[in-house]
Amino acid sequence: MDKIVIEGGVPLKGEVAISGAKNAALPILAATLLAPGVHHLYNIPALADIRTIKRLLGIMGVKFEDGDPLVVDTSQLTGWMAPYELVKTMRAAVLVLGPLVARARQASVSLPGGCAIGARPINLHLKGLEAMGVKINLNQGYVEAKAKRLRGTEIHLDIPTVTGTENLMMAATLAKGTTRLVNAAQEPEVADLARFLVAMGANIEGIGTDTLTIRGVEALQPASYTVMSDRIEAGTYIAAAAITHGQVTVTNAPVQHLTAILEKLHDAGVRFIADESSVQVMGGGTLHGVDVKTLPYPGFPTDMQAQFMALMSVAKGASVITETIFEDRFIHVGELKRLGADITISGNQAVVRGRRQLSGAPVMATDLRASASLIIAGLAAQGTTEVHRIYHLDRGYARLTEKLTALGARIQRVPA
Structure with a gap:
């Protein structure tokens, strides 16, 4: 079984193409x-x-x-x-x-x-x-x-x-x-x-x-x-660019289906330009905590909840994330806290108080989107993050390490 090792703190730069959904x-x-x-x-x-x-x-x-x-x-x-x-x-x-x-x-x-x-x-x-x-x-x-x-x-x-x-x-x-x-x-x-x-x-x-x-x-x-392009993969790479204050163009993106995600990212201070099929994320600016509630489409997708939580963990101020679609979808919180995130759970709500910096640590993936949140957090964390049980990632992200490496991330997949 493999693991992913990340040396965080590197702004992502370049272009990444989104795969089929x-x-x-x-x-x-x-x-x-x-x-x-x-x-x-x-x-x-x-x-x-x-x-x-x-x-x-x-x-x-x-x-x-x-x-x-x-x-x-x-x-x-x-x-x-x-x-x-x-x-x-x-x-x-x-x-x-x-x-x-x-x-x-x-x-x-x-x-x-x-x-x-x-x-x-x-x-x-x-x-x-x-x-x-x-x-x-x-x-x-x-x-x-x-x-x-x-x-x-x-x-x-x-x-x-x-x-x-x-x-x-x-x-x-x-x-x-x-x-x-x-x-x-x-x-x-x-x-x-x-x-x-x-x-x-x-x-x-x-x-x-x-x-x-x-x-x-x-x-x-x-x-x-x-087949249409994957809106959740697109949102994941946009979040990865934002948390590293990178400059990334996400291409082949189904932008017309990203409205709820892009609105929340805009509210959080993420700077970007979007057209019909791409989103250009521009580094700089300050991330701010914003509240999110998951809802059926066209609301904010539950499959982006964990990734957005990772982003909020380094935002200025507090945010409340409310999960209305699935129970037990805060399992990743314990692992984000191992990286230094300040998160408190109460029922179907998580209160995230942003920290200036996360720190690398060994963590364990619990499901597909939780895995993505740990990768995003690891990209921003100082030091080394090891993500275990990454077979979850293989279910939903094609060539993840290769795509991130092409954006300048110091990331590799190695035997556990």
Whole structure:
């Protein structure tokens, strides 16, 4: 197992290109199951989670040719089981449930795992599928689903679940009749999946809104599609540039989906210029503490909460960070405190009192975005920071050490 070693205190300088969005690529790969044939997918990031879902789809008979585009051949579906061994490492694997019941009329999918940041149950997925005519049975940790052709219906989601919206939208594309998803998630990655489904021939209205209307079709066709860029990766590099008082241009960025992040960074005193596809961060200025509350899109994303907390740990004054999406998403606080951060937790709020300087120390990553926060803090800390359990990072950041090294960071990945 590797670790990342950082010699902090170096302002980042240069240009970094953002990779494809993991949280769009995963459901899009699952959606290829809906249309037998050969798909061509561009801008797929090189991540551990992508390798996991490719292994999962491979079990079902899907064949791949690596490259850009990634060629996905779903002509022969030979299985419909998602085993615990794969699903336990990545909860997004549950996204094969909707496509499988729509195409194969059956599925057996292990209950999901993934990051240790709360329960995140899939009850809304199952409730929605049952309303569409799917018979659900929970058996020894597996969701066993069977159906004749799905039927369209109106589904009101209790909360705007992202993967729930995606699963039900995918299933509805091949249902008989019309499905309305009310209180649907509006995240850009959900909209990106919807546009891919439309490219395959699906009939979807309301893309990007909280009400999706899906008119089922008899069949879908393979498609070529370019996955959107990763807004969380973009936000992470912007935060890294800001905390080191660096001068960095973040390119291939989905700026139209960064509004909430950029507004808070502006309020915190980060100097930048943004256009349609890039953000130029300019060093200098003083960081100020600002309050943040995580919310569903278009609010401030929970996946940037930890990185913003790292930035606030060296800002002037205090900030209150409120987490409303997931419970147990302050696990990284203890590790940031090892670097000298002054953070107090009360329920779903963290009060961060900025310090002039952080100090390097050994720390341990607990989940994907917590890992990123420790990297950001380590870049600003004086001395050496060692980040352990970095396999979390491999799930969501492509070529992280290489990209940071190109920006001048003194960072290396070495055996632990």
